[in-house]
Amino acid sequence: MEEQIMNESVKTKKALRGSLFALFLCIVLLIGTTFAWFTDTASTGVNKIQAGNLKVGLEYKNAENKTFTSVTEETKVFNDGALWEPGHVEYAVLKVKNEGNLALKYKLGVNIASEKGSTNVNGDAFKLSDYINFAVVDGDQSNLDRAALVAAAGEGQSINKGYSKESHLDTTGADETVTLVVWMPETVGNEANHATNAEAPEINLGVNVAATQKDYESDSFGNTYDKNATYPTIVQNTKALNDAITEATDGKANVKLPKDTKVTLDNGIAQGDNRRNVTITGDGNSSEVDVITKSVAAEGGQLNYQRGSTFTFDNLNIQAGTGNFDGIVCDKLVFKNCTITGKLTLYGKATFVNCTFDNTMANQYSIWTWGGTDVKFDKCTFNTNGKAILLYGQATAANPTNLTVNNCTFNDRNKGAAEKAAIEVGNDYNATYNLVVNDAKVYGFADGKNTGSKLWANKNKMDAAHLSVTIDGKKVH
Incomplete structure (x- = not known):
């Protein structure tokens, strides 16, 4: 019996030594690893995101x-x-x-x-x-x-x-x-x-x-995301245009001009308590907005006052002015895919995208920045008799005029006879300007004063403290 007990004791010790060895082996094998929670994976197929079509x-x-x-x-x-x-x-x-x-x-x-x-x-x-x-x-x-x-x-x-x-x-x-x-x-x-x-x-x-859009389709939160979508108002005469702007109850007027429609923007219909965010869209060929005829004579020019408002003109012919200060006085102007005839002086932020400036005037610029703050041109074409853009006005160091010109083409029919570069920079008011130009094409303009460049001129010899010029990523002044 005693021998049997001893034999069982020996077996138990051997089993314990085996278990301890196994535990030691597990510990050795796990050194340098990290314990983790149970894990599993599941993947969906490729999820397609597709735009809806409203037609x-x-x-x-x-x-x-x-x-x-x-x-x-x-x-x-x-x-x-x-x-x-x-x-x-x-x-x-x-x-x-x-x-x-x-x-x-x-x-x-x-x-x-x-x-x-x-x-x-x-x-x-x-x-x-x-x-x-x-x-x-x-x-x-x-x-x-x-x-x-x-x-x-x-x-x-x-x-x-x-x-x-x-x-x-x-x-x-x-x-x-x-x-x-x-x-x-x-x-x-x-x-x-x-x-x-x-x-x-x-x-x-x-x-x-x-x-x-109608509030019908749903996203993760329901079908209310487009419940406030508004119609474009189709107008076919000046009275209808002015009514659409003044009667816009939510402060936004979205207007569409059909083919062969010509309208005039009346002075003062969207300013003060009546300020609006106005978008006017045309057919690209024959619809026209005249922004000058119903303006008022003030501050040396014909001004269309719409203070506090934003105007976007898309796919339109724009009849602008002819005088030095003629333009729209508002917070922000956006022109997209427009043909602009005449001259615009700027009085706030302004962006021009894919526009053509058709300037047949003998001695006038297409654009005068004057009161412009942030002014941008992208993929625009200037057809001129030698004057395209004048960067000039009363900008200060605290509020400079920032002019950016990207991928634009400048054409001078008279091959430099006006003795101007494509972008003229002038200063009578101790002004401060930042000019950035990328990928410009210039044809026919004269060499600019104090630069020798057909692209830009520093006609009043502004110093580097007041004028910064960067061309194709390189600061040249």
């Missing part, structure tokens, strides 16, 4: 065109050759369609783009719009005859009151259809019958659709 379409059909056809700015939705008289009725069926993949809300508008009055057989002046009625009826009513269509339209209203409808299309391919009915009531008499020796009256009727 609204407008189609029409009428008595001559029986199938729906896409509307462009060239489309005549009514019979253009019709001669209106009492009892005459025209219709156009309009279909608004969601052609993108984002939900949208839209505004359908019908209004008079322009009108030409005349004189009737009684010798009285009149406008045709006072004697034309219209109505908008839901659905496609093209199967109705004349009497039934007028009956469906009800009393209607005078066409000069215009029409506006708001609705929404949430899914791709969704559409809504209305029938626009226009007629001259049978009760109209000679008051709308123009005299044979008078020019015929006419109306240019505008039909337009503006669309924006």
Whole structure:
């Protein structure tokens, strides 16, 4: 028995020595490693981020065109050759369609783009719009005859009151259809019958659709991120432009000018308590904003005062001034994809992107910085008779004029006859300027005074304490 116990003791000691050795081995093997929590991994596939597409379409059909056809700015939705008289009725069926993949809300508008009055057989002046009625009826009513269509339209209203409808299309391919009915009531008499020796009256009727995002799609926090998206307001005359700016309730006016629309910016409509953030967009070819004609004579120039406001002009022709101080007085100007005719003097921050300056004046700059603070030109072209940019004004060391010119082209038709460099720097007020130019192309300009450079001139020999010039990354003054 004692021997058995001893044998068990020996076995136990051997087992303990084996366990201690195993523990020691584990400790040795773990020296230099780090204990960690249990871990595991899982991966998703590649996650695609794709931009949505918001696109609204407008189609029409009428008595001559029986199938729906896409509307462009060239489309005549009514019979253009019709001669209106009492009892005459025209219709156009309009279909608004969601052609993108984002939900949208839209505004359908019908209004008079322009009108030409005349004189009737009684010798009285009149406008045709006072004697034309219209109505908008839901659905496609093209199967109705004349009497039934007028009956469906009800009393209607005078066409000069215009029409506006708001609705929404949430899914791709969704559409809504209305029938626009226009007629001259049978009760109209000679008051709308123009005299044979008078020019015929006419109306240019505008039909337009503006669309924006609708609060339908969701992100991580719900579908409210675009609930305040606003429509562009389509304007076709100066009064409509000014009304769109002054009536913008949220301080932002987003305006679109259709093809062949020319408007004038009235002085003082967006300043003080009426200051606005205004964006005006055109078609790039024929829409124009005149910023000078309705300005006021002040401080040596024609000034369009819009103090406190920001104006962005996009895809437009801009009619500027001709005098030394002519310009818009506001906090910030942005011009994108514009053709600017004439001369602009700056009175605040200003940015020009992909603009063309068409300057045919014999002895005038395209740009005078004067009251400009941070002024930037990017990918712009200056077509001139020898004067492009004048960096000149009353900037101080505390508030210098910072002029940056990137990737711009300067053309002098007269090949240096004006004896100016592309960027002239002048100083009569102990001013302070910072000029940075990168990748400029200069053709035809003269060598600049005190620099010998066709790109820039230091005509008043400003010292380095007041003028810093960096060209293509190298400080040259």
